[in-house]
Amino acid sequence: MTIFSSIHKPTLLLDEIKARKNLALMSEKILSQGIQFRPHLKTHQSAEIGKWFREIGIKKITVSSIEMAIYFADNGWDDIFIAFPVNILQIEEIIELSKRIHLSLLFEDIKTVSFIDKHISCQISGWIKIDTGANRCGLKSNQFDKISELAKELEKSINISLRGLITHAGHSYRFKSVEEIRSVYDQSVEMLLGVQNQLKQLGYSNIEISVGDTPSSRMVNDFGNVDELRPGNFLFYDVQQFQAGVCLLEEIAVTLVCPVVAVHPEQNEVVIYGGAIHLSKDSHAWGEVQNAYGLVALPAKNGWGWDDKKIVGYLRSLSQEHGVVVMSDGIPEGIKPGSLLCVFPAHSCLTVQAMGKYVNLDGETIHTMLS
Amino acid sequence: MTIFSSIHKPTLLLDEIKARKNLALMSEKILSQGIQFRPHLKTHQSAEIGKWFREIGIKKITVSSIEMAIYFADNGWDDIFIAFPVNILQIEEIIELSKRIHLSLLFEDIKTVSFIDKHISCQISGWIKIDTGANRCGLKSNQFDKISELAKELEKSINISLRGLITHAGHSYRFKSVEEIRSVYDQSVEMLLGVQNQLKQLGYSNIEISVGDTPSSRMVNDFGNVDELRPGNFLFYDVQQFQAGVCLLEEIAVTLVCPVVAVHPEQNEVVIYGGAIHLSKDSHAWGEVQNAYGLVALPAKNGWGWDDKKIVGYLRSLSQEHGVVVMSDGIPEGIKPGSLLCVFPAHSCLTVQAMGKYVNLDGETIHTMLS
Numbered sequence: 001m002t003i004f005s006s007i008h009k010p011t012l013l014l015d016e017i018k019a020r021k022n023l024a025l026m027s028e029k030i031l032s033q034g035i036q037f038r039p040h041l042k043t044h045q046s047a048e049i050g051k052w053f054r055e056i057g058i059k060k061i062t063v064s065s066i067e068m069a070i071y072f073a074d075n076g077w078d079d080i081f082i083a084f085p086v087n088i089l090q091i092e093e094i095i096e097l098s099k100r101i102h103l104s105l106l107f108e109d110i111k112t113v114s115f116i117d118k119h120i121s122c123q124i125s126g127w128i129k130i131d132t133g134a135n136r137c138g139l140k141s142n143q144f145d146k147i148s149e150l151a152k153e154l155e156k157s158i159n160i161s162l163r164g165l166i167t168h169a170g171h172s173y174r175f176k177s178v179e180e181i182r183s184v185y186d187q188s189v190e191m192l193l194g195v196q197n198q199l200k201q202l203g204y205s206n207i208e209i210s211v212g213d214t215p216s217s218r219m220v221n222d223f224g225n226v227d228e229l230r231p232g233n234f235l236f237y238d239v240q241q242f243q244a245g246v247c248l249l250e251e252i253a254v255t256l257v258c259p260v261v262a263v264h265p266e267q268n269e270v271v272i273y274g275g276a277i278h279l280s281k282d283s284h285a286w287g288e289v290q291n292a293y294g295l296v297a298l299p300a301k302n303g304w305g306w307d308d309k310k311i312v313g314y315l316r317s318l319s320q321e322h323g324v325v326v327m328s329d330g331i332p333e334g335i336k337p338g339s340l341l342c343v344f345p346a347h348s349c350l351t352v353q354a355m356g357k358y359v360n361l362d363g364e365t366i367h368t369m370l371s
Numbered sequence: 372m373t374i375f376s377s378i379h380k381p382t383l384l385l386d387e388i389k390a391r392k393n394l395a396l397m398s399e400k401i402l403s404q405g406i407q408f409r410p411h412l413k414t415h416q417s418a419e420i421g422k423w424f425r426e427i428g429i430k431k432i433t434v435s436s437i438e439m440a441i442y443f444a445d446n447g448w449d450d451i452f453i454a455f456p457v458n459i460l461q462i463e464e465i466i467e468l469s470k471r472i473h474l475s476l477l478f479e480d481i482k483t484v485s486f487i488d489k490h491i492s493c494q495i496s497g498w499i500k501i502d503t504g505a506n507r508c509g510l511k512s513n514q515f516d517k518i519s520e521l522a523k524e525l526e527k528s529i530n531i532s533l534r535g536l537i538t539h540a541g542h543s544y545r546f547k548s549v550e551e552i553r554s555v556y557d558q559s560v561e562m563l564l565g566v567q568n569q570l571k572q573l574g575y576s577n578i579e580i581s582v583g584d585t586p587s588s589r590m591v592n593d594f595g596n597v598d599e600l601r602p603g604n605f606l607f608y609d610v611q612q613f614q615a616g617v618c619l620l621e622e623i624a625v626t627l628v629c630p631v632v633a634v635h636p637e638q639n640e641v642v643i644y645g646g647a648i649h650l651s652k653d654s655h656a657w658g659e660v661q662n663a664y665g666l667v668a669l670p671a672k673n674g675w676g677w678d679d680k681k682i683v684g685y686l687r688s689l690s691q692e693h694g695v696v697v698m699s700d701g702i703p704e705g706i707k708p709g710s711l712l713c714v715f716p717a718h719s720c721l722t723v724q725a726m727g728k729y730v731n732l733d734g735e736t737i738h739t740m741l742s
Contacts, residue, residue: 008460009438042691064692065644067380084692085632087644088709089379108633112708136688136695137633137642170690261456262479262508271508273436273458277724281652317507319541320413320720321435321455324507337483338459349691353648354725 003361004257004299004340010278011257012351013342014358014366015303018253019235020052026217026234027056033223038062038081038210040232043349045368046358047075049235062230066093071369073101080104081210083166083230085129085137086112091119098122098159106166108138110153117157126160127210130195132188134170141191144198151204164208164227165192169216176244178219185216189224215246238348239284239295249295249311254358255304255342256294256351258323263336268327270313272341275321279343280350286314293318294343296325298332303361304342315343374732375628375670375711381649382628383722384713385729385737386674389624390606391423397588397605398427404594409433409452409581411603414720416739417729418446420606433601437464442740444472451475452581454537454601456500456508457483462490469493469530477537479509481524488528497531498581501566503559505541512562515569522575535579535598536563540587547615549590556587560595586617609719610655610666620666620682625729626675626713627665627722629694634707639698641684643712646692650714651721657685664689665714667696669703674732675713686714 003013023039030037039053040062050072053061060079063069069080070093081104086094094116097103104125107113113126128150129138139146154162169188175181192209199207211223212230214237223229236254237247258274279294286292293315297304313327325341335341345351352358356370374384394410401408410424411433421443424432431450434440440451441464452475457465465487468474475496478484484497499521500509510517525533540559546552563580570578582594583601585608594600607625608618629645650665657663664686668675684698696712706712716722723729727741 009458084644085642085708087380087630087632089630109708136690136693259458259460261458271456273455276651276653276721280647281721282647319507320724322507337456337480338486350647350652353691 007257010274012355012358013255013257014360015253030229036228038230043232048366066090113153120159125163126154127166130167132167132191166210181215181219185220218246236348239346243284252344260339270325272323274323276318282347284346297342378628381645383726383729384626384628385731386624387731401600407599409601411601414603419737437461484524491530496534497525498537501538503538503562537581552586552590556591589617607719610717614655623715631710641696643694645694647689653718655717668713
């Protein structure tokens with residue numbers, strides 16, 4: 001009897017030992033440099049997994065939505081950064097949260113600052129969002145006029161304390177070498193230090209710097225003069241991170257176990273019950289294939305097939321429920337309808353979101369805010 | 372007061388009038404040719420919306436998973452085709468379903484047929500899955516040896532009646548013109564008629580033919596000698612269908628309403644609260660952009676901005692919760708943090724799956740099997 005004998009449909013299997021090890025390594029690395037570690041819990045979305053973080057002394061967390069902040073506040077977390085531009089339409093929830101926990105919000109818009117300040121009556125922390133190249137949210141580091149106006153607005157607000165500058169160098173995900181990822185980090189931090197220095201000259205002292213995507217957090221050795229790191233994905237990793245050289249395959253801590261429903265030896269392909277509704281449609285490169293949707297291994301006694309460290313295939317296409325696996329060296333012996341395969345997801349955060357819960361290697365269900 | 376004043380976060384808005392009209396048109400088109408209409412309910416996954424189908428006389432449905440079959444069986448449907456290769460690991464659920472409803476399953480593997488036959492004790496219908504070019508599941512039409520072996524196995528089974536041939540010409544989604552879509556349909560049907568004829572010569576009479584992707588169901592005028600059509604997406608349509616010329620923009624019956632959280636006039640961009648976890652990461656082409664993730668319109672009094680039939684932008688990127696909208700002609704007047712935008716999804720089925728419920732234009736929540 002292994003865990004696999006109880007699996008009958010797509011199931012997100014979590015290797016707790018791997019995940020806890022990933023967590024311990026990242027935590028030690030960050031804390032040993034005297035930097036605050038405020039992990040992003042959007043990767044796992046689970047109060048139960050949150051306890052592992054608390055066990056190793058983590059007290060401050062990052063989330064990506066107001067709903068997620070409420071969920072973790074309900075589960076005992078009292079220092080939460082919502083690292084997403086403020087959605088003023090959810091002002092009622094923000095007011096409630098500000099009364100219950102120490103809330104940190106990020107801003108890039110002056111009117112949003114005054115709107116929030118007017119509505120809340122408890123102190124919160126305000127951070128200025130800087131876009132250091134991810135090209136998504138925030139003020140560019142060279143828009144110093146706007147940055148200083150925003151700092152002024154935060155400074156004059158009654159209920160928001162200006163705390164610092166925050167960025168997510170999400171463009172680090174686009175690069176595929178250690179050198180490039182480190183260079184993205186260095187450039188990002190340099191921009192933030194430049195802004196910090198300019199603000200200092202205007203009299204704003206104690207401006208902190210919060211950074212932290214998983215590729216940089218893993219690949220950079222010396223984090224330099226930053227105050228806080230907020231990676232999330234490092235807990236589970238995934239094939240995108242593996243392909244970027246950020247993690248080893250054996251460090252990936254989640255796998256989607258899928259039943260085989262058809263075998264096509266003529267095409268070296270297998271069809272699995274496991275599609276876009278289970279894995280999401282995020283993709284990764286694999287050899288000459290531009291868009292693959294996960295890598296496939298065989299189940300093994302104690303989890304997945306790392307005895308021989310062998311990937312047997314990749315997902316070439318995903319429909320709503322179907323996945324088509326191309327087998328690299330022919331259909332592995334014994335694989336037939338009713339067999340199980342392990343799929344390492346392209347992007348574990350989105351797979352967790354799609355599945356909503358985990359099963360650990362002891363067969364216990366671990367819930368998330370979605371289940 | 373419009374529906375929009377009650378929306379504070381990403382919300383899947385459903386225009387019931389548009390959807391019912393799409394349903395009526397498709398139903399009339401199929402039934403008027405004397406063909407059975409067995410719609411695929413994976414698009415909406417809702418017992419409540421299922422009632423609209425029953426109201427116009429539909430009694431047989433298609434679903435894509437055993438879970439979905441159980442859900443609709445629980446909601447009064449008693450003739451259900453699971454148009455997905457049999458997952459033998461869920462044999463317990465299949466046995467239960469076979470006792471409760473008239474169940475149709477598709478097969479491509481002989482051993483799966485004997486396995487199911489051995490375990491069930493109530494009659495079900497068995498269909499042979501043919502791959503007419505979608506290159507996903509089924510036996511190729513030229514693998515007649517395998518097809519006839521499968522027919523023989525079904526014929527000799529005690530609890531499974533061989534009913535016919537089924538295909539999903541999913542490759543019709545890859546084409547962008549009426550001519551190409553019609554040609555895919557014609558070729559598919561020709562292959563199936565060929566197999567039907569060969570089987571007839573072996574003594575199998577009354578072999579039915581079941582086809583039906585949305586592009587063909589909409590674009591083909593004369594369905595020819597088929598017995599059953601099973602489209603699903605036609606109920607809501609989406610930008611992929613619009614881009615393929617299958618529907619008009621004003622026929623799209625669902626839109627994801629998203630709050631604006633940042634405005635970047637220098638880049639002609641707006642950031643919305645609405646990401647991959649709401650829309651899925653399916654994409655569509657838009658002008659010279661290879662991968663866009665939805666088209667954007669402004670809210671209007673009675674739904675979305677069709678007064679001027681104007682798309683104001685497209686989603687150029689999606690992260691977990693963020694969407695970045697490129698505005699085609701500058702930021703529309705009045706758009707600021709707290710405004711709402713309507714996003715027409717690339718693929719409505721996956722957006723429904725991600726959101727799990729709808730709100731109609733009267734502000735009422737419509738649940739699915741996921742909510």
